[in-house]
Amino acid sequence: MSKRMIAVLLACAPAAPLHAASDAATRFGARENVGQISLSPDGKHVAVIGPTKGAGSAVFVASLETGDLKPVLTVDAALQRLTDCHWTTNTRLVCRAYTINNTSVVGLLGYTRLVAVDADGKNQQQLSLRKTDRALGFALGGGDIIDWQADSANGSVLMARAYVAETNTGSLAASTRQGYGVDRVDTVTLKRTTVEPPRDGAIAYITDGRGNVRIMETRGTDNDGYRGNTIRVLYRTKGNRDWRLLNTITISGSVSTGFEPVAIDSDRDVVYGFDSVGGFQTLVAMSLDGSMKRETVLAKPGADVDTLVQVGRQNRVVGAGFATDRRETHYFDPQFKALATALAKAIPGLPLVNIVDASADESKLLLFAGSDIDPGRYYLFDKATRHLGEVLPQRPQLAEIKLATVKPVSIPGADGTAIPAYLTLPPGSDGKGLPAIVMPHGGPDARDEWGFDWLAQFFANRGYAVLQPNFRGSTGYGSAFFKDNGFKSWPTAIGDVNDSGRWLIKQGIASSDKLAIVGWSYGGYAALQSGVVDPALFKAIVAVAPVTDLESLRGEFTDFTSFPQVDAQIGRGPHVVAGSPAQRAQRITAPVLLFHGDGDRNVSVNESRLMASRLRAANKKVELIEYHNLDHQLDDSDVRAAMLDRMDGFLRTTMGMPPAP
Template identity: 50%
Template sequence: MISKRLMVRGISILTMQLFMLPVNAAHAEDVDLATRFGALESVLDVSLSPDGSQLAFIDQGANRKRQLYVVGTADAAEPRLILSSDGTSGDNLNWCGWVTNSRLACQTFVRDSVAGNILAATNIIAVDASGDNLRVLSKQRSSRSLYADFRGGSVIDWSSSDNGSLLMTRSYVPEASTGTHIASKAEGLGVDRVDTVNGRARKVESANRDAVYYLSDGRGNVRIMATQGYSSSIGQFEPVVRYSYRAADGGGWKYLAQRDVVTNEGFEPVAVDADANRVLGFQKIDGRQAVVAISLDGAAQTTVVYSHPEVDVDDIIRVGRNGRIVGVSFATDRRVAVMTDPAMAKMTAALSKALGESSIVVIDASADESRYIIRAEADTDPGVYYLFTPAAQELRPLLLSREPLSDLKLSRVKAIDYAAADGTRIPAYLTLPPSRADMKGLPAIVMPHGGPSARDEWGFDWLAQYFAQSGYAVIQPNYRGSAGYGDQWYENNGFQSWRTAVGDVADAGRWLISQGADSGKLSIVGWSYGGYAALQSGVLAPDLFRAIVAIAPVTDLAQLKDETSRDGGGRINAKFIGSGPHIREGSPAQNASLINAPVLMFHGALDQNVNIAQSRTMLRALENSGNRVELVEYSDLAHSLEASEARTDMLRKITAFLPH
């Protein structure tokens, strides 16, 4: 029971927790750091019922087990187990949301290797809050289906679900007509209104073979359709996505805009503003991504909603069941939310102050927005979920994001910059052990991010925090080739401009040494493109790093182009990777003889982002060069190695491998 209140800047914060799951999290002092930090987030997903009286959340447990709980938001409520999925057998829960106050819709996900091909499939299901009446809402295949389509669809509108229905995209596959007159000829992605109680569906938008997604206006009307051409003769998608709109009073589809998915030139619609009859999305202005609105009245009037002179604006903030647009977000040194809705701006500012200047994210809201689920997080706080009732100015803590870390003092993360070899200042984040103010004499790690079309941000990072707790100084550079800083910084991406990107990464290591870190204990650890950068740093600066750790790395660019040519995105990826001398010069596996440091690699055999063959190629190349190398394979995991046991094992092996 709640027994104490703390008044902070007008907001009453309940200082004892209503309930705290998962129950399987360990607090014992003898639990090692690898177990604590290797554990996945305790809570995967949280949602609030339309009337605000119930909470649903997915708890992540051991052996990739995920459990859906429902709990009343009253003081003495006890969570009820509704669904459980076991990732070791394939199927797993991704997210759940409330259709009505008594019914939920969830997405399930499965991945497996079939005849040497890694396949993934999703489904949307519905279940009562009591756990009864489980139904599959995704379009089901018949024995006459001409081919497989593993897209389970998505919920595009929750707003008019008081009758238990949802507006969903669903994929259709044509059927063989031999021996029947009722074979379906529908093909592609369409939109249906699906009754979640009885499973019946009514067509809202006919299936379109080229459709990739739709946007609604939050009021049950489909307003935007995105299409991407596919050449069946070569089995490849076109690199351009085209967008069409429908007028507010209905009618046929009309051309709106298009976007090149390689260069990101053009307009990408994200959210419809029904009140203003316009669509908001992303478009470059002066080489940086901005939020732009285009009217949907036929005039196509374009308005810049928000742009930033230094960084890309990369998020449109929406709240409520109808996806009301309330602001935009971008990252400079820290993530910044600019609320365009005055009431929401006032609310989030007050919450941030009450919670010690934490970053505030609105996760969900009741239908009337009288209650909100808030997540507060910071560099030293992995995240806490709260129930906020504005009328009472009451904030109740509900769930910890990473419960095993609750009793640890975590490290502060400092935004810094350092000089690259050509004098360019490279932004980065520095994390030191909790008790240290400098890095003199410390072992150190350079940790380049993945992508390369990504960037690091200020906040909690489980991997950087683990190394800091283990006594290392950690730097995370936003090297040139990173996204988020505009076209000039991005250059031609981290593969085509690998020499600049990897040079910046190596210079981060040199900066650590200049600040007093132990040059004999300098290592580099990277995941995905970060793993590529770690290996290629060993090629570019063979005497700098004493150990290299690469997790799910790209290692051979020619091989990567060949691998991606086998799926529909090969034509797009070929343009992204490019052609020329950098294909060989920028491939660690082609230059393994130049690497002096010992190498440790990790890879999941079900990785659909970077094929495990990339690590195996690197393993052979390093072995042939006489280098010390080890590859740890996880047979049933994908790119993110989403299993607490595997991550714990990986951290232990890395710790034993790195100089310290």
């Protein structure tokens, strides 16, 4: 079964790069075999989103009994990709396509649309409502499925969507309704009925998994049309249509305060969500019976509880997770708790196990298991037979490559604060006197975790030690560690990054003349700003899709409703100019290599263009490589392979190392 599936998927994968990429760059740069995967209600088929030529993607439907696999939906247009695909019946799928368009008004604009398609590729129809000539606006979001109607035999779903008012000029049938509402949609006939009328200010709905909308969130706007900083969470008691106030959430930049609902347990009549207790995020359950009873379900001292584990077509809550040195999952459901123990024994070398999907009766589970030295593989577990069978690996190109182990370490910050980090050493290395790379993560509201990282593993394969620090401003370690986020608190965040480089030298891991920094997105910003703060520390700087000027970043959001939140995240004051590497390019002494896609909506390519221009004006060594029609992720195997080779060659040349073998 698995071999046949793998063979077909690889046949649809990108052809060998046209450039003379090294074998290592080609293997590590190849996109993941599985972008997303889901299990049919009867547990007999999977739908897999996999890569095709260039930046394209396709949905493949595979039989788990025969291994037969068929592409049913393909997207290969520039700046367009398939993001997820789920089953409404055993023969019908709903998939989401994401597209970026370059508009004359606000530049790059991203929007989504839902498409329904049969499992054999026939009867393809757009599920999102099409824009009419009478529409007075345009909905960027094509809708979200919030309830899969587990008891529905005809594939009906509940879909939350934006209603757009229409002009009534020349028409008596024009709709005046606008706002965010919920429809019941038949995914075969496309017949739809309104379940929740659209409301101005509504931004989210949550059902109980049984077709009943029980939670609604609303958010106002200011006089300029920007999002307000307060979200009201409303709820319904069982059998009642009246809305009651559950709580409010306050937004300030990157930080939200207040209970944030995620999922409803209809049997317990509670809603699960996250809230801060004692400076750390915890999992909380609030009663929906009107009593407002509140229960702390899971808290982890020193760590934020940040994930909810849900299974089945009703999204039943069975556990929650958090990350310390490694990610851990705590199961509330006794059956899943016992299953987790059994799986740890069945696949001991793959400790990172996630429940990906389940059949309608939960008798079959689709699982993912991976580790630091295994990119991961998908399994099907049959509860009745207790059989665990591999479906397909995530990165078959690396099957013959020895990968490097990842070790959690602690770095002392300048003020004595312990900075958690992950150290990856080349396989077989003694870990001494190596060329080394500090690789700060993106975000900044994010963190690195223990496991497989294709970029770090590539560099380890080429002989570099790689250190990934979770600097202050990273998430997962509580509000005190988060500080005021990595932009407003950039001196602390960048100080931690630079202290990580000094630690590598002090430990004897890195040679002081062969220490570089490589980052993507905020990590690219950190790489450049580190060269501003301590010009002599790193001998080479590589930044992919970096922020380079905080004021320019702020300006990119002035035409969007999220502007007040971005504005608050960046803040106002002298730290904005001081924290913008493009404004202080003259301080950077190390050669700089920049990569950026010109279709990047997260961080405009103009950020890299500005940085390159300022460095050239200051007579610094810089090279900018732009990729046409690629966005922030540079999701193209050929491009990634070329980029990896270019990075490796640049680092070797800059730091006086011999060419790669």
